[in-house]
Amino acid sequence: MAYIINKTDGSQIAVVEYGTVNQTTDLKLVGKNYAGYGEIQNENFVHLLENFSSANAPSRAISGQLWFDSGTSKLKFYDGTKFRTTGGAEVSASQPSGLTEGDFWWDNANNQLYANTGAGFVLIGPQSQGATTTSFVTDSVTDIANVQRTVIKGTINDEIVVVLSAADFTIDSTVPNNAITGFDVIHQGMTLKNTTNAQQGVTSTAHRFWGTATNAEKLGGRAASEYVVSVPGAVTSFAEVVRFADAGYTVGDSNDLSVKIENGNQAVISNDVGTVIRFKVDNSSAQSTEPVQFKAEGIFPGANTTFNIGSSSLKFSDVWATTFNGTATSANAMVVGSNNRTASTSATNDTVAVRDSNGDLFANNFQGIASSAKYADLAEKYTTDDQYPVGTIMTIGADEGSEATWCPMTDMPIGVISSKPAYLMNAEADGQAVALKGRVPVRVMGPVNKGDKLYVGANGTAQKADEGDLIGIALESNDRHEEKLVETFLKV
Numbered sequence: 001m002a003y004i005i006n007k008t009d010g011s012q013i014a015v016v017e018y019g020t021v022n023q024t025t026d027l028k029l030v031g032k033n034y035a036g037y038g039e040i041q042n043e044n045f046v047h048l049l050e051n052f053s054s055a056n057a058p059s060r061a062i063s064g065q066l067w068f069d070s071g072t073s074k075l076k077f078y079d080g081t082k083f084r085t086t087g088g089a090e091v092s093a094s095q096p097s098g099l100t101e102g103d104f105w106w107d108n109a110n111n112q113l114y115a116n117t118g119a120g121f122v123l124i125g126p127q128s129q130g131a132t133t134t135s136f137v138t139d140s141v142t143d144i145a146n147v148q149r150t151v152i153k154g155t156i157n158d159e160i161v162v163v164l165s166a167a168d169f170t171i172d173s174t175v176p177n178n179a180i181t182g183f184d185v186i187h188q189g190m191t192l193k194n195t196t197n198a199q200q201g202v203t204s205t206a207h208r209f210w211g212t213a214t215n216a217e218k219l220g221g222r223a224a225s226e227y228v229v230s231v232p233g234a235v236t237s238f239a240e241v242v243r244f245a246d247a248g249y250t251v252g253d254s255n256d257l258s259v260k261i262e263n264g265n266q267a268v269i270s271n272d273v274g275t276v277i278r279f280k281v282d283n284s285s286a287q288s289t290e291p292v293q294f295k296a297e298g299i300f301p302g303a304n305t306t307f308n309i310g311s312s313s314l315k316f317s318d319v320w321a322t323t324f325n326g327t328a329t330s331a332n333a334m335v336v337g338s339n340n341r342t343a344s345t346s347a348t349n350d351t352v353a354v355r356d357s358n359g360d361l362f363a364n365n366f367q368g369i370a371s372s373a374k375y376a377d378l379a380e381k382y383t384t385d386d387q388y389p390v391g392t393i394m395t396i397g398a399d400e401g402s403e404a405t406w407c408p409m410t411d412m413p414i415g416v417i418s419s420k421p422a423y424l425m426n427a428e429a430d431g432q433a434v435a436l437k438g439r440v441p442v443r444v445m446g447p448v449n450k451g452d453k454l455y456v457g458a459n460g461t462a463q464k465a466d467e468g469d470l471i472g473i474a475l476e477s478n479d480r481h482e483e484k485l486v487e488t489f490l491k492v
Contacts, residue, residue: 002016003031055070063080091106092107101116133157136153171186375422377418377438377439379421381424384405393443406460416434418433442486456468
């Protein structure tokens with residue numbers, strides 16, 4: 001008969017058949033009348049006694065099982081998902097998972113202890129990490145009057161960058177281990193490194209207090225009374241003329257704009273950084289506009305077709321230019337070649353033809369390419385759901401956002417993507433040109449002979465076949481089996 005093995009909670013864990021050894025767990029379960037069970041049974045006791053001591057976790061652990069991790073010398077228990085340390089902290093270089101509220105984690109990469117709150121980990125300490133000190137440290141310092149002063153040292157990587165004190169005093173640097181590098185006089189409040197008494201309160205290095213201060217006694221070592229002060233709510237007003245040398249002055253964090261004098265009396269405004277100088281003016285609605293920009297290429301308006309040069313009541317005298325590009329309300333003549341031609345509503349020699357009062361245009365002969373076509377197909381613009389290559393067979397698409405798509409074998413074709421139509425209908429519309437009639441290159445799969453009928457194939461291609469939807473007749477032969485473009489007479 002078989003043994004049914006149950007856990008403490010009554011749930012079944014294994015069935016041990018007659019005369020067998022079951023290895024469902026890390027203990028071997030001996031069946032009835034199994035020969036040589038003594039060794040197995042004794043080994044089970046040893047495994048329990050040593051708590052499965054090994055550098056590797058038991059492979060068939062069950063909830064509540066103990067394991068002595070010989071690699072870390074830690075006793076651990078299996079919680080149904082993972083082995084967890086029974087005492088002390090979980091040791092890992094990265095944040096472990098599966099810990100519950102109150103559990104500790106020792107970050108051995110940074111030598112810091114964390115506690116699990118149930119919602120995440122919080123740092124217990126130390127505040128600094130690694131081999132150096134990075135923290136606020138309370139210390140006692142002896143001053144020159146032999147008085148012990150309590151201070152807080154702000155330390156980053158063992159470097160003291162700021163000292164906080166409740167009183168003013170001078171450090172007694174003659175006392176062993178009392179001196180603080182970069183500090184001599186400590187002031188009530190916050191003293192930055194290298195803000196020594198000899199520098200009159202000006203920090204000699206790049207250490208700074210960054211942020212907004214409600215007030216300052218000095219700026220750049222100068223008292224506030226030495227600076228021009230604005231009237232509250234008003235612009236600063238200088239009582240005297242402010243004068244600059246010919247070198248002028250600059251504006252911008254990178255000295256972007258300069259105002260100066262060149263050649264003794266030539267005023268110069270230049271952008272030493274950037275490529276444009278913009279002029280802005282408020283309009284009658286107090287809205288800022290930008291009528292003009294100066295660039296290396298010339299003078300430009302701040303917006304297209306928005307601003308004017310002069311007006312009907314305030315005109316420039318003469319405007320000189322080599323070429324004028326734009327619309328003129330009137331012109332006396334038009335330059336044709338090297339001659340100025342006037343306009344005429346009749347077929348007059350050496351004039352520019354214009355429509356008469358009936359909208360008619362007169363000429364003796366029209367010379368041009370319109371009497372013949374350079375290319376061979378009639379096409380029309382259709383919006384497509386993708387950009388298709390030349391020669392793709394198209395059909396009406398189901399997508400509401402487009403009109404045409406590539407033609408499968410089961411659909412009716414409407415035409416073929418064309419690159420050079422002889423006549424393009426709806427030329428200004430969006431989409432691709434779809435050839436409807438004429439001769440046009442078609443994407444063809446498989447060999448084809450001149451005169452073969454081409455039918456709709458797969459993925460917008462054509463193929464030689466005996467039935468289906470006819471595309472056209474091949475106008476050339478090609479024995480290549482792969483896809484290629486074949487000149488075709490359309491019969492859509």
